[in-house]
Amino acid sequence: MPAFDSPQRKGRFMSxxxxxxGFRLSLGYTLTWLSLIVLIPLxxxxxxxxxxxxEQFWAIVTTPRVVASYQLTFGASLAAATIxxxxxxxxxxxxxxxxxxxKKIVDSLIDLPFALPTAVAGIALTALWAGNGWVGSxxxxxxxxxxAFTPWGVLLALVFIGLPFVVRTVQPVLEDLDFExxxxxxxxxxxxxxxxxxxxxxxxxxxxxxxxxxxxxxAVGEYGSVIFIAGNMPMVSEITxxxxxxxxxxxxxRGATAIATVMLIVSFVMLITIxxxxxxxxxxxxxxx
Amino acid sequence: MSIQVRNIKKQFGxxxxxxxxxxxxxxxxxxxLLGPSGCGKTTLLRIxxxxxxxxxxxxxxxxxxxxATHVRERQVGFVFQHYALFKHMTVFDNIAxxxxxxxxxxxxxxxxxxxxxxxxxxxxxxxxxxxRFPSQLSGGQRxxxxxxxxxxxxxxxxxxxxxxxxxDAKVRKELRRWLRKLHDELHITSIFVTHDQEExxxxxxxxxxxxxxxxxxxxxxxxxxxxxxxxxxxxxLGSVNLFHGRVxxxxxxxxxxxxxxxxDHAFDHGAEVVAFAxxxxxxxxxxxxxxxxxxxxxxxxLSFGVTARVELEGVNGASGQHFEVELTRDRVAExxxxxxxxxxxxxxxxxxFERQGAAVAPN
Numbered sequence: 019m020p021a022f023d024s025p026q027r028k029g030r031f032m033s034x035x036x037x038x039x040g041f042r043l044s045l046g047y048t049l050t051w052l053s054l055i056v057l058i059p060l061x062x063x064x065x066x067x068x069x070x071x072x073e074q075f076w077a078i079v080t081t082p083r084v085v086a087s088y089q090l091t092f093g094a095s096l097a098a099a100t101i102x103x104x105x106x107x108x109x110x111x112x113x114x115x116x117x118x119x120x121k122k123i124v125d126s127l128i129d130l131p132f133a134l135p136t137a138v139a140g141i142a143l144t145a146l147w148a149g150n151g152w153v154g155s156x157x158x159x160x161x162x163x164x165x166a167f168t169p170w171g172v173l174l175a176l177v178f179i180g181l182p183f184v185v186r187t188v189q190p191v192l193e194d195l196d197f198e199x200x201x202x203x204x205x206x207x208x209x210x211x212x213x214x215x216x217x218x219x220x221x222x223x224x225x226x227x228x229x230x231x232x233x234x235x236x237a238v239g240e241y242g243s244v245i246f247i248a249g250n251m252p253m254v255s256e257i258t259x260x261x262x263x264x265x266x267x268x269x270x271x272r273g274a275t276a277i278a279t280v281m282l283i284v285s286f287v288m289l290i291t292i293x294x295x296x297x298x299x300x301x302x303x304x305x306x307x
Numbered sequence: 308m309s310i311q312v313r314n315i316k317k318q319f320g321x322x323x324x325x326x327x328x329x330x331x332x333x334x335x336x337x338x339x340l341l342g343p344s345g346c347g348k349t350t351l352l353r354i355x356x357x358x359x360x361x362x363x364x365x366x367x368x369x370x371x372x373x374x375a376t377h378v379r380e381r382q383v384g385f386v387f388q389h390y391a392l393f394k395h396m397t398v399f400d401n402i403a404x405x406x407x408x409x410x411x412x413x414x415x416x417x418x419x420x421x422x423x424x425x426x427x428x429x430x431x432x433x434x435x436x437x438x439r440f441p442s443q444l445s446g447g448q449r450x451x452x453x454x455x456x457x458x459x460x461x462x463x464x465x466x467x468x469x470x471x472x473x474x475d476a477k478v479r480k481e482l483r484r485w486l487r488k489l490h491d492e493l494h495i496t497s498i499f500v501t502h503d504q505e506e507x508x509x510x511x512x513x514x515x516x517x518x519x520x521x522x523x524x525x526x527x528x529x530x531x532x533x534x535x536x537x538x539x540x541x542x543x544l545g546s547v548n549l550f551h552g553r554v555x556x557x558x559x560x561x562x563x564x565x566x567x568x569x570x571d572h573a574f575d576h577g578a579e580v581v582a583f584a585x586x587x588x589x590x591x592x593x594x595x596x597x598x599x600x601x602x603x604x605x606x607x608x609l610s611f612g613v614t615a616r617v618e619l620e621g622v623n624g625a626s627g628q629h630f631e632v633e634l635t636r637d638r639v640a641e642x643x644x645x646x647x648x649x650x651x652x653x654x655x656x657x658x659x660f661e662r663q664g665a666a667v668a669p670n
Contacts, residue, residue, distance in 0.1 A: 198391040201358050204378050205385040206405035206460055216404070220395040302395050302440075 063282060066275040078276045083252050084261055090169055091258040092284065095237035098176035102233045103226055106184025113185070114192040128186070131179050136242030143175055144247045167249025172257060175243040180233030187229035191222055224300040231292040238285050308369045308463040308496050309334045310355060315364035317350055317520075324350045325361070326520040332464075335494045337487070339511035341501055343543070347520040348500045349468055355498065356466050357381045368463065384457030384495075388469040390449040392441040398452050399437040402427055405460035427455040430489070447478040451485075458493075467499035471506065479503075483510050504544050508532060516540050538660045541583045548589060548630045548652075550582040550601065551662070559659070564623045565601045569657050579662035584654040586633035591617065592651040593642050600651030601625050605644055615639040622649065 067075060078084070112118075113125055131139065147154040148166040157163050165171050195218065203213040241259040248255040258281055265274035310332040317325040325347045332338050340348040353359035355366055357378035365374045373381055392401050402424045406415065415423070428434035431451040441449055450470055457465065470486070471479040487510050490497055501507050507514050508528040516523040516531060516539075524536040535541035542549065552561040554574045559567040559582060567582070574580060592600055603619040610616070615636045621628040630652060634642075644650070 196389070196391065198387050198389065199393065201378070202385065202387060202391040202393075202456075203404070203408075205356060205358070205383060206408060206456065207379050207382075208404070208408040209379065212408050216408075217393055220393075299395075 060282065063275045063278050066272060067279045070272050070276060074272075075276050075279075078273050079280045083256065084258070084277060086253045087256045087258045087261045088280070088284070090172060090255065091238060091281075092288075094169060094172045094176055094257075095234050098173055098180050098237045099230050099234035101173075101177050102180045102184045103230045106181060106229060106233075107188055107222070107226060109181075110185045110188040110192055114189060128182050132182050136179060136240065137246065139178060140175060140243035140246030143178060143243065144171070147171065147174065147247065166247050167251075167255065169248075169255050171247035171249065172244050172255060175247050176237040176240060179240055179243055180237050183232040183236060184226065184229035187225045187232065188222055191225040195221060220299075220302075224296050227292060227296040227299060231289055231296065234292070235285065235289055238281065309367075310464055310496060310498070311367040311370075312351070312355065313365040313367065315351065315354060315361045315366070317347070317354065317359070317361050323520050325354075328364070328520070328522060330515060330522065330525070332496060332498060334496055336512045337490045337497045337499070337510065338513045338515060339499055339501055339507035340515050340517060341504060341507040341543075342517035342523075344502055346517045348502075348517050351517075352466050352468055352498060352500050355464075356383050356385050358385070382460065382463045384454075384460065384462030384465045386450070386453050386457050386465070386467040386470050388472045390441070390446075390453045390473075392449055392453055392456070394441050396440075397437065398428070398433070398439050398441070398444070399424055401441065401452060402456045402459050404456060423459065427459055430458070431455045445478075446474045447482055450474065450482065454486075454489075458495075462495070465495050465497040467497065469500055469502070471503075472501070479506070486510060508544070516543065518543075535583075535658070538581055538583070541658060541660075546586055546631055548584045548586065548632075549628070550584075550625060552580055552582060554578045554580055559657075561601055561625050562623050565625065566599060567601060567654060567657070568599055569654075569659065574659065574661065580659050581662055582654075583658045583660075584656060586616070586631045587614075588654055588656040589630070589632045590653045590655055591632055591634065591642060591644065592653050593644070593648070594651075595649070597651050600653040601630075603630055603650060603652050605646055605648045605650060607646065608639060608644055610636050610639055617644060619650070619652065 070078070109128065113121065113128075144166050145151050147157070149155060149158055149164065151166070154164075154166055157165060163170065165174060199217055199221070200213055203217045204210075208216065239259065241257070241263070244257050245260055248257060248260075250256050250260060258277060262274045262277050262281075265271075265277065312328055312330050315325050315328045317323075328347075328351060340351060342348045350359060354361045357366075357373070357376065361374070365372050367373065368381065368383075378385075393404065396404070403420050406420050406423060425434055425437070428437060431454060433448060433451055433455075436444065436448065436452070441452070444452065450473075454467075454470075467486075471482050474482065483506055486499075499510070508531075511528060513525065514528055514531050515525050518539050524531050524540045526534075531540060532544050535544060541547060550559070550561050550567070552559040552567070554560075554576055555566065556576060557568065559569045559580065561567060569582070601621060602623040603621050603625070605617060606620050607618040608615065609618070613636075614633050615638075617632045617634060617639065619630040619632065620626075621630065632652065
């Protein structure tokens, strides 16, 4: 085999003589910043929780009302992130692949859930979807589904606030997607569906998972928009953040941090899972990290 | 299988990419579409593949009109300049892709697919890379995998779009030779697009020269190199010296004072012409008393190769023009040419074209 065949070798990430200076300095800054902004406040939650004995802690976090709220929060967040993954992908596809009048406006509209105060979004959604609202009255009379003041309302609010994440993570990857890949696939006899399933979708998957994780994380922590539309009925439509606020209003700081601790741990585990899945697919995509 | 294109026209907005092209590509030949960038060669290849639609005209594959069929049904193997390998698939899966996309009834068993893929990997001499991902391969390896992938569907024709364009010079040379060898084994009708004249002349059975959406000349590499049909072909293939002049009896007059003897022409007295001579077709006359030839000043002598190259600058009629002369090193030593010396250039062979609308390739 001729010499030109030797595979490209990648340099080690951290050799003793790094060509990129400032590694220690930038890492130092990063860690300090991360500690100040993220780690210290979060550990305060754990420290405060430590004031409880384990039995007290366990009793608080396993109250049936609190458990029901976990189910609603994590369940609705996962469902909302899934819905956003599907429709966000579709939206990103339309925005990248087709040109239509008003495309720029649609493109800017997508970021609105980011900009809008969540309480405003909650009130607007409630007004629309309540039994006497424009949309709510139709859905209720035609399909018999009550959306506002039920878990459906929670889901709706979470879908609304999570929409931009998937669109904005998938869009740039889709824009960079080499058109030649699709041409290659069809010259090899693949039909449109096969090309999408075997070539385009696997390429988008890492970005889609990132968007999914972001939308999920955002949904888990969402408070403002949900409390207006949820109705906040105990055991039915109470979300975990609301439970925390309720405890706080009763000056039960330890109880509040105990629930927050559970949320933190569950969210952390789920995000780590999604991110490692994302890293795995990215690696399969040939981006060696 | 033969390919014919009939009266193909393609317009991009106001830009004419292809203006009425008709060509025959006989069975089993390896043909190069050669021309500068923007000449329409890639567009023509993509139209033949079905990746692009012509505004008018027909593409006939094996005598049948394929103009309306989709790229999927044309059974053409297409190789892209930037490989277009599927990054999320291993080399094996990339090559197997085309076979796996077949309708269930025609799809062979996994064992058969495996056999076929390894057969192709052996053909491109990369069977030890089956489990790698494209990002782990070198450019040359990627392009060979792309070729194996295209061959997997047993295409009737093979179309290659600047297949070596993204590779470095050394790898390019090796792959060129390898492609020629492969074609001699497979005898599949192949068309490849290139802007590299050396590549086209070295690899192809026939060369189609294109410029501005028109075919300038078709012929064997030797034919087009030795007998260029148009000024464009002459200046595009290999280095060349160009003179603008006027026919003056049995000679060419370049500027007011320089006369080049040239009896063998069919032009009227006073006709404006362009004349070409290859670097080895010019002789340097160092006699200061000599009056025949074009006055020029030596600007550099390069004598590192087998032959020596002398670069000159025109002084009188051809002032501001650059010339290049190729001599043997002995001859350069014999003439003892110095930088800055005034000499005369006397062509031993000259190809003359009429001036009007003479398109000349940028060199």
